[in-house]
Amino acid sequence: MDFPIFHLDFLGNRALIAIIAVIHAIINHALAVGLMPVVAMLEIKGFRLMQTNPELAEKWDSLAYRILFVAFLITTTIGAMTGVGIWFSASLVNPASIASLIRVFFGAWFVEWMVFVTEVVLILLYFLTWKKLKANMVKKFKHVKYGLFLCFFSWITMAIIVSILAFMMDTGNWNNDRTFIYGFVNPLYLPQLLFRTPLAMTMGGMIALFLTLIYTRKDPDFRKSALRSISKWVLVWGPLAAAGAMLYYYVIPTNLVGNLPVAMGTIEFQSWYSQIIVIVIVAIGLVIGMANWAYFRPNTAPAWLAAVSILLIAGLMGHFERLREFIRKPYVIGEYMYSNGLRVEDYPLLKRDGILKHANFVATKEVTDDNMIEAGRDVFILTCSRCHTANGAVNPIVGKFTVMFGKEPWQTPQLKGYIKNMHSARYFMPPFPGNDRELDALCAFIKELQTNPQPVTGAQDGLGFNKPKPAQSVAAR
Numbered sequence: 394m395d396f397p398i399f400h401l402d403f404l405g406n407r408a409l410i411a412i413i414a415v416i417h418a419i420i421n422h423a424l425a426v427g428l429m430p431v432v433a434m435l436e437i438k439g440f441r442l443m444q445t446n447p448e449l450a451e452k453w454d455s456l457a458y459r460i461l462f463v464a465f466l467i468t469t470t471i472g473a474m475t476g477v478g479i480w481f482s483a484s485l486v487n488p489a490s491i492a493s494l495i496r497v498f499f500g501a502w503f504v505e506w507m508v509f510v511t512e513v514v515l516i517l518l519y520f521l522t523w524k525k526l527k528a529n530m531v532k533k534f535k536h537v538k539y540g541l542f543l544c545f546f547s548w549i550t551m552a553i554i555v556s557i558l559a560f561m562m563d564t565g566n567w568n569n570d571r572t573f574i575y576g577f578v579n580p581l582y583l584p585q586l587l588f589r590t591p592l593a594m595t596m597g598g599m600i601a602l603f604l605t606l607i608y609t610r611k612d613p614d615f616r617k618s619a620l621r622s623i624s625k626w627v628l629v630w631g632p633l634a635a636a637g638a639m640l641y642y643y644v645i646p647t648n649l650v651g652n653l654p655v656a657m658g659t660i661e662f663q664s665w666y667s668q669i670i671v672i673v674i675v676a677i678g679l680v681i682g683m684a685n686w687a688y689f690r691p692n693t694a695p696a697w698l699a700a701v702s703i704l705l706i707a708g709l710m711g712h713f714e715r716l717r718e719f720i721r722k723p724y725v726i727g728e729y730m731y732s733n734g735l736r737v738e739d740y741p742l743l744k745r746d747g748i749l750k751h752a753n754f755v756a757t758k759e760v761t762d763d764n765m766i767e768a769g770r771d772v773f774i775l776t777c778s779r780c781h782t783a784n785g786a787v788n789p790i791v792g793k794f795t796v797m798f799g800k801e802p803w804q805t806p807q808l809k810g811y812i813k814n815m816h817s818a819r820y821f822m823p824p825f826p827g828n829d830r831e832l833d834a835l836c837a838f839i840k841e842l843q844t845n846p847q848p849v850t851g852a853q854d855g856l857g858f859n860k861p862k863p864a865q866s867v868a869a870r
């Protein structure tokens with residue numbers, strides 16, 4: 394509430410972060426953490442043959458280079474931009490939560506920043522000096538070392554960020570003893586890292602497999618050796634990724650589902666749980682099948698099937714990220730801060746004084762009989778808009794109440810009764826934080842949305858972007 398509230402009323406705020414972050418995570422895992430070690434492995438294979446069989450060495454070397462080219466192109470453009478995009482979108486949508494995370498993880502992010510800059514320098518060096526540093530063994534050895542350092546630093550950036558992601562799900566002991574070290578080594582950190590690392594390696598291997606199937610069409614002998622090496626990589630990491638996924642999913646329910654007070658929530662979670670298990674099994678089967686095919690019948694292995702497997706793992710990973718974000722609700726930082734950006738410990742104060750009094754960027758500071766709708770709009774923005782749109786495509790509040798209460802004009806006691814208890818009806822929603830007058834105002838605004846559908850504007854609209862037509866916005870500031 395210390396910041397103006399940005400709001401997208403069509404797509405919803407969650408979707409903005411989700412789209413950017415999922416693209417970033419997939420590129421990071423598949424192309425930075427996972428593919429770089431495969432490129433380094435292929436380069437080393439060539440390096441070891443430089444003296445005994447220069448012709449074959451050159452084949453390994455050029456395959457590695459061509460694969461690196463793809464990774465280089467994508468990681469330094471879409472990868473880098475979506476990385477910055479996560480910062481922008483997350484700090485627009487939930488500045489309070491990013492601010493808290495920066496306070497807890499200041500040291501970790503500081504180190505991560507340096508590691509990240511090193512990683513960028515290394516990938517530039519690795520790619521741009523490839524041709525120059527292959528004249529002799531000594532130079533090539535130096536270049537191989539760039540690659541190995543690059544693999545190491547790419548993994549370290551992920552290893553640091555995963556701690557922060559895991560912390561948001563379960564803060565563990567940090568809630569009692571707020572020190573950095575308790576925050577960093579939170580209960581879900583290692584299981585998540587043990588899952589993401591082999592997952593990244595498997596994805597990297599599959600992309601290398603796909604590219605090799607395309608690049609080595611005209612050279613069946615070399616194709617055979619190259620595919621064998623890469624499929625061995627996939628066959629080692631794939632099962633580890635599956636084991637990591639199992640470990641991770643078995644750790645989560647006890648930690649998170651155990652906290653969920655309502656059985657309904659558990660049922661909902663379980664239906665996704667079984668759904669995800671099926672997709673995981675299909676994906677693993679496809680990946681292992683594909684790797685075996687490439688190993689035993691390298692000349693008939695189809696590139697399209699590799700592409701399908703890659704798309705499936707990418708989709709699965711997107712689903713996994715969504716699930717991870719969802720089961721954390723109603724918190725954005727486990728047990729510490731709700732997704733609406735309000736701290737759990739501030740709730741008694743907000744309930745007593747009302748939230749408007751403590752909000753810096755609202756049009757109304759107090760609810761009166763004359764400003765019910767306008768105040769209700771502010772209350773909606775403060776308490777519901779992080780997850781709901783008014784009439785938008787994603788999670789529209791009007792749609793939700795229509796499903797529950799029908800199309801007839803809704804009554805205040807009906808709405809009020811639901812909102813007062815919404816956190817126990819649906820575990821994933823935080824309790825309503827304001828006082829009774831504010832709840833009345835919110836109900837007045839929701840009723841207004843029903844009879845007079847209108848988009849709810851965010852702070853950015855006041856800057857002149859996407860300004861609603863005056864007739865449409867009853868409550869425009």
Ligand code: HEC
Pocket residue numbers: 722723732733776777778779780781788790793794796797812815819821822823825
């Ligand atoms: C932390 C995010 C979050 C916040 C904050 C939030 N909601 Fe929700 N709400 C959800 C989600 C997620 C759903 C379920 C969407 C779906 O159908 O899958 C939901 C569903 C609902 C439903 C339908 C429930 C049902 O049983 O079908 C209503 C009504 C609702 N919200 C009202 C509100 C109101 C009013 C506020 C503000 C006071 C609010 N929500 C704040 C996330 C949130």
